[in-house]
Amino acid sequence: MKSVAVIGGGAAGMIAAVFAAKNGNRVILLEKNEKLGKKVYITGKGRCNLTNDCSPEEFLENVVSNAKFLSGPIRSFSPQDTQDFFESLGLKLKTERGDRVYPLSDKASDVTKTLTKELQKRGAEIALNERVLQLIKEDERFCVVTDRRRIGCDSAIVCTGGLSYPSTGSTGDGYAFARGFGHGVTELKPSLTGIETSENFLPVQGLSLKNVSLCAKHGKKTLFRETGEMLFTHFGISGPLALGVSALINRIPPEEVTLILDLKPGLDEEKLKKRIERDFAEAKGKTVSNGMLKLMPARLIRVVLSRAGIRGDKRIADLTKNEVQNLVFAMKSYEIGVKRLRPIEEAVITSGGVNVKEIDPRTMESKRVKGLFFAGEVLDLDAFTGGFNLQIAFTTGYIAGNNA
Ligand SMILES: Cc1cc2nc3c(=O)[nH]c(=O)nc-3n(C[C@H](O)[C@H](O)[C@H](O)COP(=O)(O)OP(=O)(O)OC[C@H]3O[C@@H](n4cnc5c(N)ncnc54)[C@H](O)[C@@H]3O)c2cc1C
Missing domain, CATH: 3.50.50.60 (FAD/NAD(P)-binding domain)
Structure with missing residues (x-):
């Protein structure tokens, strides 16, 4: 034996x-x-x-x-x-x-x-x-x-x-x-772990988005593109999509990685623009923030508007065509910089x-x-x-x- x-x-x-x-x-x-x-x-x-x-x-x-x-x-x-x-x-x-x-x-x-x-x-x-x-x-x-x-x-x-x-x-x-x-x-x-981002997502900390698309690029190469769930945290992003990305970028210098978040993957740019214009037409006398409430949670509206360079209290009637275009871009192609991954001790896997x-x-x-x-x-x-x-x-x- x-x-x-x-x-x-x-x-x-x-x-x-x-x-x-x-x-x-x-x-x-x-x-x-x-x-x-x-x-x-x-x-x-x-x-x-x-x-x-x-x-x-x-x-x-x-x-x-x-x-x-x-x-x-x-x-x-x-x-x-x-x-x-x-x-x-x-x-x-x-x-x-x-x-x-x-x-x-x-x-x-x-x-x-x-x-x-x-x-x-x-x-x-x-x-x-x-x-x-x-x-x-x-x-x-x-x-x-x-x-x-x-x-x-x-x-x-x-x-x-x-x-x-x-x-x-x-x-x-x-x-x-x-x-x-x-x-x-x-x-x-570390692999299957959260991602610390250059941008501070504190205003939306704890917010989980169910149907968004996240794309990770290294130079021109697309490493990851998937639709699913993502979570904003005190350090950046986590949840299934972020974990998936982490597995593929853990050997690349973070500054070489670009993440692109699509908040409305079900609509292409043209359709999203039409949808925004329709919502705005219905809420004509209101502020931009209020006009977007059917599109996303209030906390997220602030973040998106800030990225688009539009004040939330601006009247819908005063928005320019260019600003609407910026808004569409911020929702479809929200670029996120990567600082680093969370430490190996917090990762699901080594x-x-x-x-x-x-x-x-x-x-x-x-x-x-x-x-x-x-x-x-x-x-x-x-x-x-x-x-x-x-x-x-x-x-x-x-x-x-x-x-x-
Ligand atoms: C939070 C979390 C959730 C997860 N969920 C899933 C999931 O749902 N599905 C999935 O597929 N994977 C999941 N994983 C990954 C999965 O747990 C690991 O892939 C798996 O446990 C690896 O098994 P292992 O036996 O190789 O190592 P381990 O499970 O880490 O076991 C190693 C063992 O060796 C012992 N040991 C170490 N050194 C010594 C020593 N010197 N002397 C004696 N004993 C020693 C340790 O105490 C430990 O018990 C998850 C991981 C984490 C952290």
């Missing part, structure tokens, strides 16, 4: 330990927190969007870094396999908007409970409150040095996560283990990590050190929101566990 040490009891570590134990190995899962899956617990706003009900091809379209590396693995353990796996263990699932899959109970904790039960059934040892300090290879075996003891094992799977939300235990320890074995770690950047060129995608084993495996966010893999990041953890964890 071979012995396997799995370091980190998050999504990747739990599934890796399940499959390593299922294959008849003696498995120990080491977690420094008092419980498993502390990050899983907060995923999907406590509901855990554990995967996306999509094909491997669609999955790969949603991977931002190193999709090519995942093209084989995602076929070995696909989003469908993830759903079948959890349902076979008795966890009922449901699919919501955007093909996002959640536990039917809406409880993220049920995902961890299901995996914990399976770990116990398979006889894996779960060691909580035990932090791995060092991972060493001695001859053909590994020595896992924890804050309590030294554990010998034949293989080790590093599943320590990234750097985001460090309070959940993801403090980047695995990068040090990888470097210790000569592995490269690509630059670590972009960058253990260089996947040095990992065999068929096994998740290091090409440098036999018996050393990596899975989950510690690897240089990241994706958009929608359940794709947990799917990365499950796919890589499954493969590592099966091969360790």
Whole structure:
């Protein structure tokens, strides 16, 4: 019987330990927190969007870094396999908007409970409150040095996560283990995070816009253009659209990025102009601010008028044709400068990590050190929101566990 040490009891570590134990190995899962899956617990706003009900091809379209590396693995353990796996263990699932899959109970904790039960059934040892300090290879075996003891094992799977939300235990320890074995770690950047903007959006702080379009440009190249939800915050912008943009601009100097917000994506410029003229005709004796109330929330009117260079108390009757044109432009092409992304600690995911060129995608084993495996966010893999990041953890964890 071979012995396997799995370091980190998050999504990747739990599934890796399940499959390593299922294959008849003696498995120990080491977690420094008092419980498993502390990050899983907060995923999907406590509901855990554990995967996306999509094909491997669609999955790969949603991977931002190193999709090519995942093209084989995602076929070995696909989003469908993830759903079948959890349902076979008795966890009922449901699919919501955007093909996002959640536990039917809406409880993220049920995902961890299901995996914990399976770990116990398979006889894996779960060691909580035990932090791995060092991972060493001695001859053909590994020595896992924890804050309590030294554990010998034949293989080790590093599943320590990234750097985001460090309070959940993801403090980047695995990068040090990888470097210790000569592995490269690509630059670590925040992804799926809010964007600090040059303009101060304090007047509209807390305002969420449901149907706007955000475009991100690097020079002439369009990196992102999507319609959806965006939120103004004390630092700039957040919400699904901003998070999506952050994944694509985190390696570009911020001053080279331009964001263009379209507040009325359903109307082209001509149609919007006609709509404004109609609203203004109905509110002839009023101020411009009042004449726009059917178009957008009052707080936002102030911001848009300021961008168009029009005073809110100006009478509609006194508006020039040029000013109406400026108003249309401010609504359709509101340019926003980027200062920086919010720090990695606040990001949903870490972009960058253990260089996947040095990992065999068929096994998740290091090409440098036999018996050393990596899975989950510690690897240089990241994706958009929608359940794709947990799917990365499950796919890589499954493969590592099966091969360790
Ligand atoms: C707020 C938030 C919401 C999210 N929502 C979703 C979502 O709905 N859907 C989705 O797909 N993704 C979501 N994600 C991303 C998802 O949580 C991660 O992709 C996933 O948790 C990565 O799994 P992992 O096992 O690689 O790492 P982690 O979940 O970070 O687990 C790593 C574990 O290793 C332990 N550890 C670290 N170092 C040591 C050490 N030295 N010794 C012992 N143990 C150690 C940590 O304590 C931790 O438990 C969300 C992330 C955040 C922050």
